Amino acid sequence: MQKTVSFTRNSVNVFFHILTRCNLRCRHCYINPGQHGQADLDTDTVVDWLSLFHQSAKKSNLILLGGEPTLHPGLPEIVKAARRIGYDSVTIDTNGYLFNDILDKVRPAEVDYFSFSLDGATPETNDRIRGAGCYARCTEGIRKAIAGGFAVSVIYTVSSENAHELPLMPPLLKGLGVRRFFIQVIGIRGRSAEVESHLAEKPLQLTKTRWESLVPPVARQAADAGIATIYPKVFLAPGETFECAGNVADNYFIFPNGRVYRCPLCEDYPLHAMTIVSDRLVRTGKINEADLFTLSIPEGCVINKLVQGGNIEYGENGEPRYQIACCLLKEEVSP
Numbered sequence: 001m002q003k004t005v006s007f008t009r010n011s012v013n014v015f016f017h018i019l020t021r022c023n024l025r026c027r028h029c030y031i032n033p034g035q036h037g038q039a040d041l042d043t044d045t046v047v048d049w050l051s052l053f054h055q056s057a058k059k060s061n062l063i064l065l066g067g068e069p070t071l072h073p074g075l076p077e078i079v080k081a082a083r084r085i086g087y088d089s090v091t092i093d094t095n096g097y098l099f100n101d102i103l104d105k106v107r108p109a110e111v112d113y114f115s116f117s118l119d120g121a122t123p124e125t126n127d128r129i130r131g132a133g134c135y136a137r138c139t140e141g142i143r144k145a146i147a148g149g150f151a152v153s154v155i156y157t158v159s160s161e162n163a164h165e166l167p168l169m170p171p172l173l174k175g176l177g178v179r180r181f182f183i184q185v186i187g188i189r190g191r192s193a194e195v196e197s198h199l200a201e202k203p204l205q206l207t208k209t210r211w212e213s214l215v216p217p218v219a220r221q222a223a224d225a226g227i228a229t230i231y232p233k234v235f236l237a238p239g240e241t242f243e244c245a246g247n248v249a250d251n252y253f254i255f256p257n258g259r260v261y262r263c264p265l266c267e268d269y270p271l272h273a274m275t276i277v278s279d280r281l282v283r284t285g286k287i288n289e290a291d292l293f294t295l296s297i298p299e300g301c302v303i304n305k306l307v308q309g310g311n312i313e314y315g316e317n318g319e320p321r322y323q324i325a326c327c328l329l330k331e332e333v334s335p
């Protein structure tokens with residue numbers, strides 16, 4: 001079954017980057033230490049900040065990420081604190097190296113998902129993007145997590161550098177025992193913006209035609225293999241209504257320097273809507289991302305047009321041929 005997952009006012013999604021440090025240096029890494037900070041947050045601060053975002057009246061979902069969050073020695077304590085505070089779900093995003101024996105220090109009842117990043121179905125493609133030996137370590141990590149009783153999802157960030165291997169993912173994931181598959185679109189920010197500026201003719205993002213002929217069929221193939229698959233809508237069909245999550249949904253992207261964004265596409269710029277100052281959440285002054293959420297343009301998402309407008313095609317009359325959806329609008333295909 002396929003459905004568009006529209007934004008809900010009944011949940012809050014907290015994407016908490018507890019550090020920006022990482023053992024890898026992936027080609028498309030969106031972390032920008034100049035904008036996001038370089039220090040690891042200490043455990044007490046993470047726990048204090050978690051309380052700022054939990055809402056007891058809503059389903060509160062926490063995604064812990066980095067950098068590589070398992071490099072943080074306080075991660076097990078952070079997970080347990082999140083449960084005590086009342087977060088309904090806790091996910092740990094990881095590159096698969098699983099530092100600090102994390103699987104031995106948290107329980108499957110405490111972590112809803114370990115979410116592993118793989119950007120190729122083969123070591124050749126994955127390791128070209130993520131670094132030598134990464135495919136082997138990541139798939140080993142997936143096997144260990146599943147053997148330890150944890151639910152596992154995989155995130156595949158599609159670009160022109162790995163799109164050809166996306167169809168190989170469903171059988172790979174089925175063989176590994178993965179239950180959930182996130183197909184992501186590469187954002188032109190952080191290191192991707194640098195990489196793309198050096199590519200002469202081959203943009204990293206797929207055209208509408210290629211995206212639509214590739215991604216939905218692979219998602220159905222994965223669902224047929226028993227794996228729930230989620231991918232961003234990216235391109236709105238005629239008649240579909242554009243909506244900005246920044247206006248209607250509760251999503252927070254938190255960084256170690258205290259910046260809190262509502263829109264991930266803004267993260268390369270000091271456009272964050274809020275800042276955490278002395279453990280209090282403070283709204284930032286004008287102009288910030290929230291001022292842009294209210295603008296209406298024929299292309300759909302304003303910030304997409306500003307930061308990665310290469311994915312928009314225009315007709316001879318100068319009008320866009322389609323609208324770009326909010327990057328947080330997802331399609332979900334269930335088994």
Ligand code: SF4
Pocket residue numbers: 022023024025026028029030031066067068095
């Ligand atoms: S994409 Fe993730 S794993 Fe890769 S360098 Fe960035 S933070 Fe590390």
Ligand code: SF4
Pocket residue numbers: 243244245246247262263264265292293301302303304325326327328
């Ligand atoms: S991606 Fe665009 S539509 Fe979505 S929250 Fe950001 S500005 Fe709004």
